[in-house]
Amino acid sequence: MSTSTLSVGSLDEITFSVEDVPSVIEDYFFEGAEKLLEIWFDKNQGGATSLRSIPYSELVAMLDIARCHILHSRSSECMDSYVLSESSMFVSDFRIILKTCGTTRLLHTVRRILHLAKIYCNVDNVVSVFYSRKSFIRPERQPFPHSSFETEVDYLEEHFTGGSAYCIGPRRQDCWFLYTMVAPRAAFPFPEHTLEILMNGLPEDVLNVFNPSVSKDGKDCRMKSAINTILPPGIIVHEELFNPCGYSLNGLIPHSDHYIMIHVTPEPDFSYVSFETNQNTLNLSEQMLKVLEIFRPNKFLLTIFTNDLSNEGKEAQKNLWDLKICGCHRTNLQFLELPTETLVYAQFERAENME
């Protein structure tokens, strides 16, 4: 995913010094790997309304801080979906998911999000926070605090207490960082699970589709790539084919807070695709395999979070644990128990890479 125009951040929100500005970019590069932030507020807090009552103009100003902007949005009964200049945002009554790629300053939005929740939704109890990302290819090009996970955690700890920070996978190779904070006595009395697939090194015939010279628009990308075959019936989709290249899709599953996100960075030198969903209308493991069939990555990592109430999440974790993929070698498998959820993490690499 690429973008040619960047909105200017509200400078009063951002305090950064000269050292924080990445050095001049000498060669063209785009960091496809996203920063992903998910914040859950307390729906039981007295007087709480809904995060969806935050005015559009305030969301625009908040995203300005991250250095990205809204391209278009769709809504279902339960959720508002925004395709951004860099990735996606989903706003439900008490949950906000913000996923931004490139050199966006995602964590700079935290203070504003907390402020907006208080002003417009009357809620300041944060029930849980998840911040995660894959290791960057070029961390030195990231703005403060994103150039290292240490500084990101420092930043998060200015806003939240009692969190834990994990590095999953080998620290100096492809790995994945997770910060999570769950408030004491927080309970999630409903099934919750999330599948994420982060893919690198895709074949050129797969990548070509996500170029305006090959596809005329987002829908054309969706059909040509076969992404349409993995979308559940009835899904509300909005999507973008970027110029000069790149693709984003947000999908909302009606009558639920379930979503799908797909982001494609198709430049062969640093190709990257992410797929994320919390849906339960399909078999998660089957969908995982279909996604891998469509994108045929050389290297990929899979994460499945689930709480104990989600049978589908637990089943998908079990399947991931036992997963064999023809022609691929599992280079890492980890399990992590968190206060209200568990995580299974697996990394794979195509065998021919490893000769």
Next chain:
Amino acid sequence: MSTSTLSVGSLDEITFSVEDVPSVIEDYFFEGAEKLLEIWFDKNQGGATSLRSIPYSELVAMLDIARCHILHSRSSECMDSYVLSESSMFVSDFRIILKTCGTTRLLHTVRRILHLAKIYCNVDNVVSVFYSRKSFIRPERQPFPHSSFETEVDYLEEHFTGGSAYCIGPRRQDCWFLYTMVAPRAAFPFPEHTLEILMNGLPEDVLNVFNPSVSKDGKDCRMKSAINTILPPGIIVHEELFNPCGYSLNGLIPHSDHYIMIHVTPEPDFSYVSFETNQNTLNLSEQMLKVLEIFRPNKFLLTIFTNDLSNEGKEAQKNLWDLKICGCHRTNLQFLELPTETLVYAQFERAENME
């Protein structure tokens, strides 16, 4: 474990700058948590003899580099055991295990160990390396490269290639670091497992035993503490009660390369006990529980490595996975798949601590 005299390292081996020297120690503190290094050499390398043919004087000089020395040693048919001024060393034909606490410079010995293996044992193929340690209470007091895991990994990577570095557990709380390198196509055609228990915050009545004012020698500590009840029959034991306080025990199980190590730092302000064994003559899970009964720590972490051939290791991992300990809360559980082994890691904390 404490020591009043330190041997002087061979300065030609150690290159350190003024910055590497820890700042003046203002208050009395001893870092009980050990650095643990295990190196396996290739027994199939042509002309290879045995690491046990390394002369004693060379081992003394090697340990000088780490800033520790041999107190006494015992041998079985398969292994030589050394109780050190700071922890323990075990030398088998093709495996060396060196575990040192305090502010020892363990990793500085790597070059010398590789040199000695080549000169005296005719072997320079390293099959696998494991370096691990718990997070230090006072990392700033550690000499280079031990003040951070990053610099330790840098140091290891000067000697070994193809390794992976992991942080297990939450990075900013109690956690555990592991570097592991397994040579491509390395095979361990025999069952292998290791249990380690690292304990903090022990009750004073447990700690008191490990003082010369209460116990007259190492054997007296062993009997009074009930450590004797967890030792298998026939074990060859040698042990030390330190002055002013502290205790170490090495045990060799005859006709095998199996060992037990126990190290006790009994100062209440920074009490720490470690237990490690690779034995298979007892039920590992039962032994784990007995160790916890003897030491009654407030916080502890357990690690079990096993390869696929060790039914006992796999069983112990499974038991650890399901382990409930009355009055204790599991604060972390992780599983990690490595090239030839798997690891289960669990952290516990006494519930009354967590109110």
